[in-house]
Amino acid sequence: MLQPVLEEIFPQVYKFRNDKQELLVTMNLTPGKTVYGEPTFLVDDVEYRSWNPTRSxxxxxxxxxxxxxxxxxxxxxxxxxxxxxxxxxxxxxxxxxxxxxxxxxxxxxxxxxxxxxxxxxxxxxxxxxxxxxxxxxxxxxxxxxxxxxxxxxxxxxxxxxxxxxxxxxxxxxxxxxxxxxxxxxxxxxxxxxxxxxxxxxxxxxxxxxxxxxxxxxxxxxxxxxxxxx
Ligand SMILES: C[S@@+](CC[C@H](N)C(=O)[O-])C[C@H]1O[C@@H](n2cnc3c(N)ncnc32)[C@H](O)[C@@H]1O
The missing domain is CATH 3.40.50.150 (Vaccinia Virus protein VP39)
Structure with a gap:
């Protein structure tokens, strides 16, 4: 399985890639707490929230x-x-x-x-x-x-x-x-x-x-x- 990769495209805005998907994400300021049911991912023990472009x-x-x-x-x-x-x-x-x-x-x-x-x-x-x-x-x-x-x-x-x-x-x-x-x-x-x-x-x-x-x-x-x- 491919290790997840994070690419910072703007300060504090990232593309997250694993073997299944590529997603826009931000680092969660409130780890463990989500806002609109968005999936989260851990990379090096840091939590990122998926940013849904059809909702934003x-x-x-x-x-x-x-x-x-x-x-x-x-x-x-x-x-x-x-x-x-x-x-x-x-x-x-x-x-x-x-x-x-x-x-x-x-x-x-x-x-x-x-x-x-x-x-x-x-x-x-x-x-x-x-x-x-x-x-x-x-x-x-x-x-x-x-x-x-x-x-x-x-x-x-x-x-x-x-x-x-x-x-x-x-x-x-x-x-x-x-x-x-x-x-x-x-x-x-x-x-x-x-x-x-x-x-x-x-x-x-x-x-x-x-x-x-x-x-x-x-x-x-x-x-x-x-x-x-
Ligand atoms: C398309 S929604 C915003 C969605 C939000 N920006 C997001 O991405 O999560 C438009 C919002 O603008 C608000 N709105 C419309 N006219 C407004 C006004 N004159 N003053 C303040 N809010 C207004 C509406 O109540 C509605 O919540």
Whole structure:
């Protein structure tokens, strides 16, 4: 049997290979505790959690060939549309205890699940109940951040990100925006919608470096990665 192999593809993000499979994984910040039923693997007595790209657009964009991942160890992240915590749990693994992520959602039920199942055990996540369209309402709760990550699936998702970047993003910081074309217009071609979202980001002072489609993991979705200049 082949020994499992780990290849670090970004800081604290790995590809795990054994004789049966190749998986995206992160090192579990809470060994023995999983979040969404993901399998775990031990390598040299360290536990890694499988990162399912069909449940996480951040996982999907990494496997689709992302060149620059701005979420790195010790960084501060504002996460808009955190839901019950699938993706943010991997963000928490990557940034580690030196970093922090503020996870915002306006759905009380999702936030309650996030607290019960995830942030209670992961002290680098602070849940915030709030509306991403109103950054002024939670401005007192967080400092300037290195990255704004957004997965809100709303027709005005790009405007929401621009607004939050102005409030919270450091100059030279980064935005990752998950674009769901069907949230904007079901009749228009997804590629035209992605381009219109890029234009909104750029008009808001964000230079888009990468625009990556997420199929086959997520149909009619793309991720824009932009720098706040
Ligand atoms: C696609 S889900 C997010 C999934 C999550 N990012 C993950 O990968 O684990 C979108 C989330 O955005 C939240 N949302 C949508 N509009 C919002 C808004 N204006 N303010 C805050 N949260 C919002 C929804 O409640 C929902 O939980």
């Amino acid at each position: 657009k951040l996982g999907a964009v990494i496997l689709k060939g992302l060149k620059h991942l701005p979420i790195i160890p010790a960084c501060k992240v504002l996460y808009l549309g955190v839901a019950s915590g699938t993706t943010v749990s991997h963000v928490s693994d990557i940034i580690g205890m030196e970093g922090h992520v503020w996870g915002l959602d306006f759905a009380p039920r999702s936030l309650r699940d996030l607290i019960d199942k995830v942030s209670r055990f992961r002290k680098n996540i602070s849940p915030i109940l709030g509306d991403a369209r109103r950054p002024e309402s939670y401005a007192m709760m967080l400092p300037k951040v290195d990255v704004v990550f957004a997965d809100v699936a709303q027709p005005d998702q790009a405007e929401i990100v621009v607004k939050n970047s102005r409030f919270f993003l450091k100059k030279g910081g980064w935005v990752m925006l998950s674009i769901k074309s069907r949230s904007i217009d079901v009749r228009e071609k997804p590629k035209d919608i992605y381009q219109s979202q890029v234009e909104i980001l750029e008009a808001g002072g964000l230079k888009v470096h990468e625009l990556i489609q997420l199929d086959p993991f997520e149909k009619d979705h793309a991720m824009a990665v932009a720098e706040f200049i």
